[in-house]
Structure formats: C-alpha cells, structure tokens
Amino acid sequence: MTVTEQEITDYVERVRAALADLPPTVRDELTEDLPEHLTEVAAEADGSLVERLGEPEAYAAELRVAAGAAGPAGDRREERIAAAVRRLRARVDRLDTRLGPLLGYDSAGEFLRLLRPAWWVLRGYLAAALVGAILGGNFAPIPRVFGSEILGLLLLAVAIPVSVSLGRRAHELRRWPRRLMHVGAVVLVCFGLVLVNQLDQRGRSGEPVGYFPVENPYDTVRDVFVYDGEGRLVRNARLFDQDGTPIRIGYPDCAEPGEEDEALRNGYPYCPDRAPFGLRPVPPPTPPAAVPTASAEPTAAPTAAPAPTGTAEPTVTPEPPGPTAGPTR
Incomplete structure (x- = not known):
C-alpha cells in the first residue's frame, strides 16, 4: 500500500498536537525533519505509517523522551512505555533486516507481507474451526456445528470471505478495533496449535483423523x-x-x-x-386340572343295551302248550 502525502501530513499534525504543551520553539525543532523522515519510511516498504511507527501520540512521546523534554506528570509513565516500545521495535527491525536475505528478500517483513492473503484464509478457517469446537465439542479438520458437516461447510464459506475482507480493510480500522483484531489473531494461533496437537495425537493412536465420536x-x-x-x-x-x-x-x-x-x-x-x-x-400359581391319560384304565360303568337296528329280526317268544282241539265236524 502506497502512503499518500495527505497521510504524512495528518501524521505530522497529530504528532504536533501531542506536543502542544511544549514551547513552540521546542516543538518546531522536534518536528522539523519529521515530514522527510516519514517520506523515507513510507518509501522503504509497504504498510501504513501506523504499522511502521505506531500511533502518532506514541511517536510524539518518544520524541519527547529523546529530547529530554519533560511532559505532564500523568504522561511520564506513557513516555517510559513508549521508549521501551521504541527500543523493542528497533531490535525487531534489525532482526527483520538480518533474516531478509535468508528468505531472498531485503527484509523478512517484505516476505511476510506476501503471505498476508494466505494468513487471511487461514484465519477464517481457524475461526470456523473454533466455533465448531465450541458448538460441536470436537476437534476435526472439517468444522462441525452441532455435529453437522453441512453447517460446518457453510460456516467456512462465510468465515473465510469475511476474514479476507477484514484483512484488506485493516488499515482503515481505528486504534481499539485494530488491537482487538490482533488479540483475536493471537487467540486463533493458540487454538491452531491445540488443533494440530489433537490431530497429531489421533494419528499416533491410529484413530481416524476425521473420526467424530458418537455419544x-x-x-x-x-x-x-x-x-x-x-x-x-x-x-x-x-x-x-x-x-x-x-x-x-x-x-x-x-x-x-x-x-x-x-x-x-x-x-x-x-x-x-x-x-x-x-x-x-x-398371582399365586393355580394347580393344573386333572386330564385323563391314554394309559389309564377306564372305570367300571353299567353298559347300556344296544339299541335295536332296522335289520334285526324280532324275537318270537313261545307260548305254553294248551289243550289240543279236536277236529271239527
């Protein structure tokens, strides 16, 4: 991103406003060469002036400390903090310059700026994976929202474009939103390390990487x-x-x-x-009823006389002999 002349002018004005409590001659002396210095910084590498030098108020505090100009009592602590940040940044810049040739660039920051789009995509993926871990209770390569891969894929389709759009407009954010974004990035990086560790443990134990335990x-x-x-x-x-x-x-x-x-x-x-x-x-069991068996002997009973059938002939009972009748005349 190219720094415009208007951004340099605004940065200088904010620095001078932060030094408004100093005598005008001291303030003019401290900011005399500031526009030229900012132009050189903007030409060295991409990125806004705030990304390279910090907020104008912090830069003004560093100028105050470097010139030995005492500020208000309430600002001395901020001045010491700004001086410590300035020293740390100088060390980081020296390390950045030394590591650059190892990567084939003038500075490591130049190489890392080329990787920003990849980080934006990774940040969106990690954000979706974190939401899936919170709502699904499981670490998985594909986020699952309430156990559904479809919802996880939809979450990825939303999180990655939002992360890319946020990365492209990061320079437009104000101080506190920018800091909040940095804190969120640190949280996502820590979660990414935990996710990699969980997947590595599953791989070592022989458990499928995409395994989703069923309750x-x-x-x-x-x-x-x-x-x-x-x-x-x-x-x-x-x-x-x-x-x-x-x-x-x-x-x-x-x-x-x-x-x-x-x-x-x-x-x-x-x-x-x-x-x-x-x-x-x-209920108590009932005794079974007595059932006659085939081997039991039949009990004696009177045998009924057989009924006469139509084919049987009647039995004639003989009459007793009587007096013989003589012949009739």
Missing part, C-alpha cells in the same frame, strides 16, 4: 429392569449377546458395601425397589 446412549444407565408380557417385573434376569457373552450395563450402587459382587451375580435388576413402573404382584 453412547447407555453411558448413564445404572440398572436394567425387565418386564414380561403381563407387565410383571422379572427378577434375576440375565442378558447375553449372540455369542453367549454376558452383557454388563450399570452397577449396583444400591447394594451394601461388600455385596456388589453378589448383586452382579444375581442379575437384573440390581435395585428392584427403583423399578420405573412399580412392582406388580405376581
């Missing part, structure tokens, strides 16, 4: 209650899988100390008095 609905089960078709509670029930392996869910927290093993052996439920539908009384 087990049986994690909170403490007891199992089995009911038959009549709605009666079944005691001492045992559960097995298809291989005959016992299924263990819950723990007998209602058992007395030392009786947990016995409760586990007895089966479900561990705590019958906590049945969700109450205890339904079991």
Whole structure:
C-alpha cells in the first residue's frame, strides 16, 4: 500500500498536537525533519505509517523522551512505555533486516507481507474451526456445528470471505478495533496449535483423523429392569449377546458395601425397589386340572343295551302248550 502525502501530513499534525504543551520553539525543532523522515519510511516498504511507527501520540512521546523534554506528570509513565516500545521495535527491525536475505528478500517483513492473503484464509478457517469446537465439542479438520458437516461447510464459506475482507480493510480500522483484531489473531494461533496437537495425537493412536465420536446412549444407565408380557417385573434376569457373552450395563450402587459382587451375580435388576413402573404382584400359581391319560384304565360303568337296528329280526317268544282241539265236524 502506497502512503499518500495527505497521510504524512495528518501524521505530522497529530504528532504536533501531542506536543502542544511544549514551547513552540521546542516543538518546531522536534518536528522539523519529521515530514522527510516519514517520506523515507513510507518509501522503504509497504504498510501504513501506523504499522511502521505506531500511533502518532506514541511517536510524539518518544520524541519527547529523546529530547529530554519533560511532559505532564500523568504522561511520564506513557513516555517510559513508549521508549521501551521504541527500543523493542528497533531490535525487531534489525532482526527483520538480518533474516531478509535468508528468505531472498531485503527484509523478512517484505516476505511476510506476501503471505498476508494466505494468513487471511487461514484465519477464517481457524475461526470456523473454533466455533465448531465450541458448538460441536470436537476437534476435526472439517468444522462441525452441532455435529453437522453441512453447517460446518457453510460456516467456512462465510468465515473465510469475511476474514479476507477484514484483512484488506485493516488499515482503515481505528486504534481499539485494530488491537482487538490482533488479540483475536493471537487467540486463533493458540487454538491452531491445540488443533494440530489433537490431530497429531489421533494419528499416533491410529484413530481416524476425521473420526467424530458418537455419544453412547447407555453411558448413564445404572440398572436394567425387565418386564414380561403381563407387565410383571422379572427378577434375576440375565442378558447375553449372540455369542453367549454376558452383557454388563450399570452397577449396583444400591447394594451394601461388600455385596456388589453378589448383586452382579444375581442379575437384573440390581435395585428392584427403583423399578420405573412399580412392582406388580405376581398371582399365586393355580394347580393344573386333572386330564385323563391314554394309559389309564377306564372305570367300571353299567353298559347300556344296544339299541335295536332296522335289520334285526324280532324275537318270537313261545307260548305254553294248551289243550289240543279236536277236529271239527
């Protein structure tokens, strides 16, 4: 970004306004060569004057300290802080100049300025990943919002363009929004390091990088209650899988100390008095009715006479002999 003459003029005016408490001759002496100095700084590299030299008020405090001009008592602490910042910045500039040739540029800052668009994209991705971690509770390469990858992709589609637009207009921000943006960048960088560490641990453990753990609905089960078709509670029930392996869910927290093993052996439920539908009384068993078997001997009973059929001939009973009748005449 090219610094215009108007920006240089505004910077000088703000510096002179910050030195308004000094005598005019001292103020003019301190700012006499300031426009030429700012022009040289603007020609050295890209970036605004605020990015290169700091806020005009801080620069004015440094000039005041360098000239030995005492300011108001309330500003002395700010002057000392500004002087410390000035020294730190000078050291950073020297390091920047030394590292530049190693990267093939005059300064490392020139190389880093070329990477700004990449940082803007990465910042948008990290912001979306942070929101996904907060709302989804999981560190994943693709952010998940409430467990949905679709919402995560939509969040990425919004966060990255917003981050790029914010980076292109960063020089237009005022002091506090700019500082807030820097603090947010530090938070995102720290989160990025945590994200890389989590993905590395998953890779070392053999767990798929894109694995998203599913919450087990049986994690909170403490007891199992089995009911038959009549709605009666079944005691001492045992559960097995298809291989005959016992299924263990819950723990007998209602058992007395030392009786947990016995409760586990007895089966479900561990705590019958906590049945969700109450205890339904079991009716006493009724004796089965006597059923004759095929091998039993039939009891003696009178045999009824067979009924006459249509084909049977009637039985003639003989009459007793009487007096023989003589022949008739």
